[in-house]
Amino acid sequence: MIFNSKVIMTKIFKTTVFAVMLLAGMVVSSCSKTQSYSELLRDEEHAVNWFLAQKRVELQVPSDSISFETGENAPFYKLDEDGYVYMQVINKGEVDDNGTPTDKVKSGDQVYFRFERKNIKYMYENLGDAEGGNSDNLTSEAGTYFFYKNTYMQVSTQWGTGIQMPMKFFGYNCEVNLIIKSYCGFVSDQTNCDPYVLNVRYFKPEY
Numbered sequence: 001m002i003f004n005s006k007v008i009m010t011k012i013f014k015t016t017v018f019a020v021m022l023l024a025g026m027v028v029s030s031c032s033k034t035q036s037y038s039e040l041l042r043d044e045e046h047a048v049n050w051f052l053a054q055k056r057v058e059l060q061v062p063s064d065s066i067s068f069e070t071g072e073n074a075p076f077y078k079l080d081e082d083g084y085v086y087m088q089v090i091n092k093g094e095v096d097d098n099g100t101p102t103d104k105v106k107s108g109d110q111v112y113f114r115f116e117r118k119n120i121k122y123m124y125e126n127l128g129d130a131e132g133g134n135s136d137n138l139t140s141e142a143g144t145y146f147f148y149k150n151t152y153m154q155v156s157t158q159w160g161t162g163i164q165m166p167m168k169f170f171g172y173n174c175e176v177n178l179i180i181k182s183y184c185g186f187v188s189d190q191t192n193c194d195p196y197v198l199n200v201r202y203f204k205p206e207y
Contacts (some may be wrong), residue, residue, distance in 0.1 A: 040193035047124035048181060048195050052076065057086065065092065065169045066099045076179060085162040086179040093174035093202075103171040103204075107149040110205050111167065115144070117198040120179070135199070145205070160185045163200065175201045 035043070056075035062068050068089045069075060076086040094102045105111055116133035134144060148167050150156035162184035166176045178200060182193045189196065 037193070044121060044181060044193040044195050047121040048179065050124050051120050051179065051197065052086070055088075061169075065101050068092070068169065076177075079165050080184075082183075084181045084184040085165055087166055088177040089166075089170070089174075090177060090199075091173075091175040093171050101170045101174065103173070105148045105167045105171055105202075109148045110145055111148055111164075111172070112143055112145040112203040112205060113163065113200050114203070115163075115198050115200045117196040120195045120197055121193075133198070135201075158187050160187065160190075163198075166200070167202070170202075172202055172204045175199070 056073075058075040058077045061077050061079060068077070070089045070092060072090065074088050074090075076088045079085045079087050092099075092101050096102050114133075114135045116131065116135040119130035122128055122130040144159070146156040146159055146164060147153060148164060160180065162178060162180035163186075165184075166174060166178070170176075176199075178198045179195065180198065181195045182190045185194070185196060
């Protein structure tokens with residue numbers, strides 16, 4: 001049998017074009033299902049606003065630590081100008097006779113914390129709570145900590161800036177609920193713009 005080189009080349013060309021078009025179609029289809037960063041931020045904002053709409057919110061932080069309301073029915077205080085972090089105070093920790101928190105944390109101090117958290121975006125989209133944390137794990141390997149106001153050590157920066165904000169007002173042994181948007185959240189949450197509500201307790205190092 002004699003093969004016509006032009007026919008063979010034509011078939012190869014058509015096959016190649018078809019393969020390229022198929023691949024391009026798969027790429028376009030994949031991209032169409034991927035949200036842009038601005039879309040992820042928009043979804044995060046909607047989810048957090050939905051969550052806050054069910055809570056009491058105070059836009060002004062009290063001028064002193066004594067004036068914070070406490071307990072499960074306390075309001076969420078907006079801690080920063082851009083609204084990345086909100087705090088509900090459950091327990092102020094150790095206080096003096098006037099109700100002022102004692103044993104405050106100083107810059108550079110090591111702070112251990114236990115936490116449990118729920119993904120607000122998952123809750124908003126009715127996908128479940130997406131829970132996580134280490135509150136129930138009391139082994140030393142599960143310990144999480146940061147150095148207050150440290151901005152360069154990975155052991156601190158991996159948790160974001162939001163987790164440290166309550167230390168401005170209270171000391172060791174306090175307990176708070178935090179709403180943290182991804183910008184101030186754990187580094188692992190920032191790519192997908194995942195906001196969380198966290199219950200956090202802070203402790204001194206055990207030495």
